Amino acid sequence: MLRDMGGPLPHGVAALNLSGEEEWVQAGEQRRQHRRDLQELAALRAERDATPRLDAMVSRLKSTNNRMQQLVDNPPMQYKSEFHGYDLNEAFRHDRVERGLAAQTYLKRG
Structure with a gap:
């Protein structure tokens, strides 16, 4: 081998x-x-x-x-929106107003 x-x-x-x-x-x-x-x-x-x-x-x-x-x-910051009704456009308008108020409140705190 x-x-x-x-x-x-x-x-x-x-x-x-x-x-x-x-x-x-x-x-x-x-x-x-x-x-x-x-x-x-x-x-x-x-x-x-x-x-x-x-x-x-x-x-x-x-x-x-x-x-x-x-x-x-x-x-x-978190937003919670609730709207009880039938008009979707009204719900969006209501949400924009609420968010605007929250933003103004936040700015006043600063």
């Missing part, structure tokens, strides 16, 4: 090294442990690379939370 570029060494087969340099042969369990170690290293690298993105997400969440708290503490 000739393995010039590496590869598995099947059970019961002898190997002859003609590469001119020392080469290592791993047992099956050593190879499996090496594969697990590489997977763990890849996971650690991925976690390290994800940390800046997570920090940015946390920062944006904190900013959003602060803005929401500001809205809770100082809610924007």
Whole structure:
């Protein structure tokens, strides 16, 4: 059996090294442990690379939370209009008058 570029060494087969340099042969369990170690290293690298993105997400969440708290503490002005009748134009006129009065009241407070 000739393995010039590496590869598995099947059970019961002898190997002859003609590469001119020392080469290592791993047992099956050593190879499996090496594969697990590489997977763990890849996971650690991925976690390290994800940390800046997570920090940015946390920062944006904190900013959003602060803005929401500001809205809770100082809610924007909201209007509620009710009109009971049959004439839609009259309802719109009534709504414009109410909003105008609210705006004038707001300006007087300032």
